[in-house]
Amino acid sequence: MAILEHSAPASAREDAAPVPTRSRQRPRLTLRRVVLQLFLAAGALAMVYPIIWMAASSLKPENEIFRSATLLPEIWQWQNYIDGWNGLREPFEVFYLNSFIISALAVVGNLLSCSLAAYAFARLDFRFRTLWFAVMLGTIMLPYHATLIPQYALYFELGWVNTYLPLTVPKFLATDAFFIFLFVQFIRGIPRELDQAAKVDGAGPFRTYALIIFPLLRPALVTGAIFTTIWTYNDFFSQLVYISDTARYTVPLALRMFLDTTGESSWGPMFAMSTLSLLPLIIVFVLFQRQIVEGISTTGLKG
């Protein structure tokens, strides 16, 4: 994000018409531009068509999904949503609530622990700082399989399997080191004069962090919160590994269970719940599109 500030003329105003010099060509290329628009529109439609098709099918009776080629349902089968919502031993509000609880805890953990570490790396002088920073960067690319089995054994010994602790406690220990890096970059863009002024006023490092840096870090914290939410909500693997009790299932686990129990026999309710499960992601995307795009384009965050 701090990077972004430095290069603001080019990338901060994403939607501004970027290339003034090309505009003089515009009259000459009218036909070409129309063709380009049509091509891009067709491509965009093709890209989102599968999602639209699923949403449309979620409102159709079973036999119509397989028979009809038209998008709009002949019969609007809202019952699919009711059947799907109550299709498992627990209703879906339980799974949504579970997913949201885990996501919220993960957000709090990531923002606190990663901003603490980032403040130390960006502002404090201590021995081996460069070394530890390099170690931190190294852990970002580490595949989770490298630590998976011993972590599972550890949580098993602690009696944490089938609780949310394995999914949330690590976030309070800054294991998503990516966000440390993101916050360090941002803190470097905050003028040091602010810290110095606080120091003159007698504030120690902790008060400087809490009263100056943390509030100013807000844009980066928002980015961190959005990506933590998306990743946690979309996560399937660690939830699959750690959660076995249906009442504690999250949305992805519930969908998978739905698929296993109803098999190929009830696509309508299956699609209804699948479509609904994408809704939170789409809402987050619509609300925070700018932050998501900036997060990806400035740091390579996985979207």
Next chain:
Amino acid sequence: MTSLQIRRPPAPATGAGGRRTNTRSSASRAEGRWGYLFLTPWFVGLVVLTAGPMLVSLYYSFTDFSLLSTPNWVGLDNYERMFTADDRFFAAVRVTLTYVIVSVPLQLAFALGIAVLLNRALRGISAYRALYYLPSLLGGSVAVAVLWRQVFGREGAVNVVLRGLGWENPPTWIADPDFALYTLILLRVWEFGSPMVIFLAGLRQVPQEYYEAAEVDGASPVQRFFRITIPVITPVIFLNAILQLIGAFQAFNSAFIISGGTGGPLDSTLFYTLYLYIEGFTNFRMGYASALAWVLLGIIAAFTAVNFALSRFWVHYEDGGR
């Protein structure tokens, strides 16, 4: 992450170095203590959840660990079995390498192609960007994997259309060992939105004067693309390649959902991560799964290293390389 290389911020931003006082006063020693205090959560995580488990995982890979009994040292047995007696291991490697080698270049090609088309003054540009990006956000979810399973099923939407077009016996896609993996590759390629966004940011950094000069010299759009755009954005291509490569090696959700957790038909979608999961958490051969994890780590490290080694031949940094 390394996209800061192409942005060249005025202040050097890499590394944690920076100002360093020559004499360590008592004030700076106090600051040192504060530094470690702030890092405490991270240190605990590093020792307990990263470094410790990595060492333990290496140890487990030489044992018959199965969670419930104490691990017995078996030396290189796990590795020996993997490379000499385990057909499923080779299937997993073959499937994963095919997946990575086919999907990553295709995905990057789509990402770059669309980014180039979108990198101009265009009506509705942000709507296009959002729509092309969206599958990247949703594609990894269980919901979309469920959708794929229906669409490419025996009686799925694709075959309904194909039969409608007069093809009596279309392939059964996810039920056909020859096609199942390619439906997963298609799903991956469809998620080209996030590299596309990174390309778009990179393309905006290409100096306009280059294009103007080339136009004066009469270069065609195709020439401009290959002679200017591509060379200038090689660092971004490299970054995207590394990110997507590492991501593709770890893909799991789509294969798990679409094959019902088996990697079938005939192990044709047995991703390496899926095999590791089956061995570790279904068969409880956790020692063996640890060995699998270390081999995967080696494969990913090797691919990344080769990429970095090759990069000096084709990646050009504007400021003369770093």
